[in-house]
Every structure is written in C-alpha cells, then in structure tokens.
Amino acid sequence: MREYPGTPEEAFAQSIEGVYLAEQLARARREGRITTVPHDPARPVNTFWDLHHGGNDAVSIWFHQRIGLRDHFIRFMEGSGESYSYYVREMQALGYVWGTHYLPHDADRRFPGAETNPTIKDMLESLGLRNFEVVQRIVDLTAGIQALRDDFSSYWFDDANCAEGLRHLGLYRKQWNDTLGCWRETPREDGHQHAADALRQKAQGYSAPSARGFRRKHRYRSAMAA
Numbered sequence: 001m002r003e004y005p006g007t008p009e010e011a012f013a014q015s016i017e018g019v020y021l022a023e024q025l026a027r028a029r030r031e032g033r034i035t036t037v038p039h040d041p042a043r044p045v046n047t048f049w050d051l052h053h054g055g056n057d058a059v060s061i062w063f064h065q066r067i068g069l070r071d072h073f074i075r076f077m078e079g080s081g082e083s084y085s086y087y088v089r090e091m092q093a094l095g096y097v098w099g100t101h102y103l104p105h106d107a108d109r110r111f112p113g114a115e116t117n118p119t120i121k122d123m124l125e126s127l128g129l130r131n132f133e134v135v136q137r138i139v140d141l142t143a144g145i146q147a148l149r150d151d152f153s154s155y156w157f158d159d160a161n162c163a164e165g166l167r168h169l170g171l172y173r174k175q176w177n178d179t180l181g182c183w184r185e186t187p188r189e190d191g192h193q194h195a196a197d198a199l200r201q202k203a204q205g206y207s208a209p210s211a212r213g214f215r216r217k218h219r220y221r222s223a224m225a226a
Contacts, residue, residue, distance in 0.1 A: 018174040020145055020187070020196065024152040025170055034166065037072045037158035040065055044099030045074070046206070047091075050198035051104055051120060058191070059087055060198040062165060063096070066208060073157045076165030076195065084120070088127040101129055102201040105137035135205030142185055144200050151203040168195035 028034050039045070043065045052058040059082070063075035077090060107120040121132055138144045157166060171192040175184040187193045 020172050021169050024149055028155065033156045034159050037074055037156050039074050040067060045096040046099040048102045048198050048201040049104060050194045051107065052194055057081055058194050060194040062198050069154060070156050071154045073155060073162055075161040084123050085127055088129060101132045102205050103132055103134050104201065105135060108134050133205060135201045138204060144204055147203040148200045165195045168192040172196040
C-alpha cells in the first residue's frame with residue numbers, strides 16, 4: 001500500500017512517478033518550447049498518426065512542420081467512433097499544404113482471408129490524401145519510447161492547438177504492479193497512450209531534411225507496438 005504525500009514536494013514527485021515524458025515536458029516548459037507556434041504557410045505540414053482498432057476506434061494525429069532544426073507541432077487532433085472521411089474532412093478544412101503522412105505499421109496490412117478488402121492506407125488515399133509512409137513496427141517498445149525522449153529536445157508545441165495532446169503526454173505513464181509494488185515496463189492503457197504512440201511515429205520514422213538536401217531517417221528494428 002502506498003502512503004499519501006505529506007508535503008507539496010512529495011505530492012509533485014508522486015504525480016510524475018512512472019510518467020514517461022515528465023522530464024522532457026518539464027524541460028520544454030522551462031525552455032519556452034510550449035508557447036504560440038504558428039502555422040507557416042510556406043512550409044508543408046506532416047502528420048503522425050495512431051490508429052487504435054477495436055473498442056472505440058480511437059485516432060490521434062499530430063500536425064508538424066520542420067523549421068530549421070526545430071520540430072514545430074502546430075496542432076493535435078483526436079477522436080473515436082468516427083469514419084476516416086471525418087478526419088480527412090477536418091484536415092482538408094485547415095487549408096494546409098501536406099508533406100508526408102506517417103502511419104503506424106499496420107496501416108497497409110491485409111489480413112488473411114480479406115485480401116480484397118482495402119487497407120487503412122487505401123481508404124485514406126481514396127479520400128484524397130497522398131504521400132504516405134508506413135512506419136516500421138519496432139522490436140522493443142521501451143526502445144521506441146526512449147527514441148521519443150531522445151528526440152524531444154527539438155520539439156516546440158503550440159500551447160492552444162496542442163493542449164489536449166500535451167495533456168495526454170503528461171498522463172502517459174507506466175502500469176503499476178500491485179503485487180511487486182513497482183512500475184512495470186509497459187504503458188498503462190487508459191487512452192492517454194494514443195497521443196504518445198502517434199508522436200512516437202516522429203521519433204521512429206521521420207526523415208529530416210539536411211543542409212545538403214538529403215534526408216536522414218531514424219530506423220528501428222521491428223516488432224512490438226508502433
């Protein structure tokens with residue numbers, strides 16, 4: 001049984017225990033990287049997606065622009081129980097010029113016995129989106145989360161348009177093992193993980209343009225959740 005905190009400092013410490021991105025978010029706030037981050041109409045907008053199948057069919061999307069060495073997250077969108085056409089309509093209404101849409105590993109998967117059914121990528125293409133990259137599934141989820149932590153120092157967030165996504169990131173935490181009295185190395189599946197999983201596509205799959213015009217890719221060996 002865990003004791004209640006006796007001081008504000010203890011309460012704060014307990015509030016961030018097991019939170020995957022606590023240090024990264026705190027540093028971003030200290031450095032003023034959670035602020036007003038306007039859309040630059042001269043730059044393309046990339047998107048990073050998480051698609052949760054079954055249950056509430058949750059979708060989370062981060063909207064991103066690369067400005068110099070900075071990764072600007074200008075908007076976050078989420079929903080559940082909606083068709084893909086709903087998200088595409090909402091996206092197109094923003095008036096952005098699109099770059100690349102980064103989808104999770106199973107977005108182009110065809111299941112045995114359903115080879116003629118469209119994939120998620122097929123459905124999004126039929127709705128008018130183009131230029132997709134399906135991010136590889138990773139071997140070790142912990143490695144993917146660490147990649148996100150390592151990548152976070154270049155992230156700038158619009159505090160208004162990304163407010164809900166930032167709230168999810170602040171609540172993205174490990175599961176608690178009551179039997180052993182310690183944190184598990186797996187995320188709690190309480191709905192907050194979707195925003196983090198979408199943002200992780202950036203760390204795992206984004207190709208950053210270099211000064212010479214080449215593109216450098218993060219590559220992680222495949223297998224667990226992505």
